[in-house]
Amino acid sequence: MSTPLIRPNVLELEPYSPGKPIEEVKRELGLSDVIKLASNENPLGPSPRAIEAAIRAMQTVNLYPDGSCFELRQAVAKHLGVPSECLLFGNGSDELIHYIGLTFLMPGDEVVTGDPSFVRYEAAAKLNNAPLHLVPLREHRFDLSAMLERVSERTKLIFIANPNNPTGTIVTAQEAEAFMSALPGHVVVVWDQAYQEYVSRPDYPDTLRYVREGRNVIVLRTFSKAYALAGLRVGYAVARADIIDAMNRVREPFNVNSVAQAAALAALEDQEHLRRAVELNRQGLEYLYQHFERLGLRYVRSEANCVMVDMGRDSQPVFQSLLRKGVIVRTGHIFGLPTYLRVTTGKPEENERFICALEEVLQA
Numbered sequence: 001m002s003t004p005l006i007r008p009n010v011l012e013l014e015p016y017s018p019g020k021p022i023e024e025v026k027r028e029l030g031l032s033d034v035i036k037l038a039s040n041e042n043p044l045g046p047s048p049r050a051i052e053a054a055i056r057a058m059q060t061v062n063l064y065p066d067g068s069c070f071e072l073r074q075a076v077a078k079h080l081g082v083p084s085e086c087l088l089f090g091n092g093s094d095e096l097i098h099y100i101g102l103t104f105l106m107p108g109d110e111v112v113t114g115d116p117s118f119v120r121y122e123a124a125a126k127l128n129n130a131p132l133h134l135v136p137l138r139e140h141r142f143d144l145s146a147m148l149e150r151v152s153e154r155t156k157l158i159f160i161a162n163p164n165n166p167t168g169t170i171v172t173a174q175e176a177e178a179f180m181s182a183l184p185g186h187v188v189v190v191w192d193q194a195y196q197e198y199v200s201r202p203d204y205p206d207t208l209r210y211v212r213e214g215r216n217v218i219v220l221r222t223f224s225k226a227y228a229l230a231g232l233r234v235g236y237a238v239a240r241a242d243i244i245d246a247m248n249r250v251r252e253p254f255n256v257n258s259v260a261q262a263a264a265l266a267a268l269e270d271q272e273h274l275r276r277a278v279e280l281n282r283q284g285l286e287y288l289y290q291h292f293e294r295l296g297l298r299y300v301r302s303e304a305n306c307v308m309v310d311m312g313r314d315s316q317p318v319f320q321s322l323l324r325k326g327v328i329v330r331t332g333h334i335f336g337l338p339t340y341l342r343v344t345t346g347k348p349e350e351n352e353r354f355i356c357a358l359e360e361v362l363q364a
Contacts, residue, residue, distance in 0.1 A: 226274055
């Protein structure tokens with residue numbers, strides 16, 4: 001049998017490694033009670049209004065969805081105060097990152113981002129034969145000054161996750177302004193704000209301002225995190241109308257299903273449920289910080305719904321021991337941080353169970 005003629009850049013990509021599913025851990029370890037604090041999912045769950053809207057939408061799934069996401073686009077445009085033609089929806093932000101690569105990158109164009117950060121930026125670069133420059137984080141934060149130094153006449157895209165995944169850290173409004181002011185006009189900056197609803201710091205940058213000013217900026221947001229619709233996959237891009245028009249040309253038809261559109265629209269309308277989710281996350285972070293300090297563990301303060309905590313040793317054995325206790329977290333090895341675990345905030349009882357299990361593992 002002949003070897004398929006697969007593109008070398010495809011073979012260079014590592015398949016995405018998600019957090020272990022609960023059912024998989026139950027099967028592998030023979031457990032009946034497992035909690036998952038690994039994938040930055042919202043423990044409160046979606047708004048009841050979103051669930052009701054999704055059930056209603058199921059009655060018409062024999063019909064193709066509205067490819068333009070008209071009703072959802074109008075509602076998000078009003079919510080953000082931007083023209084509706086400045087919005088494009090995707091099957092999660094992941095799909096939009098893919099579209100950005102397809103829209104802008106030619107072979108030889110360059111991409112700059114921080115390291116560690118979200119792995120799909122690398123995929124967008126490699127799939128389009130664009131060299132990727134990974135700039136190490138400084139104190140777990142995007143080092144915008146160092147990233148500026150990597151910009152050349154061939155730089156086309158810069159990805160900035162703010163808050164960053166996995167570290168949960170942000171760059172400030174002052175840092176963002178200095179960075180944008182120094183950037184050459186041929187570069188497109190993608191501000192990935194999947195976790196922005198969780199941010200509490202007053203110095204968080206308003207990147208939508210750059211869109212309103214007509215800059216070469218794309219802002220990405222999602223309904224997967226604070227709105228708790230991860231299983232339905234709805235993300236959106238905000239950019240100048242001409243940028244959105246170009247991205248729309250590479251968009252797959254009917255890429256956001258009708259159930260997802262209906263649920264996202266209802267979730268957006270239930271801002272009180274969103275506030276409860278944000279408050280639950282704030283309380284969860286403070287609980288984890290308190291007990292990490294009690295246990296003498298260093299951690300990275302987060303503006304997202306997860307926290308990186310340093311075990312002070314190889315985290316893999318700790319991760320495996322937690323699995324055997326029915327607690328799924330994320331090992332830092334995949335982020336190049338082998339002594340760290342990334343822990344998603346859960347419900348109070350889940351956070352307490354994690355801390356009790358972690359204490360037992362560390363004492364053992």
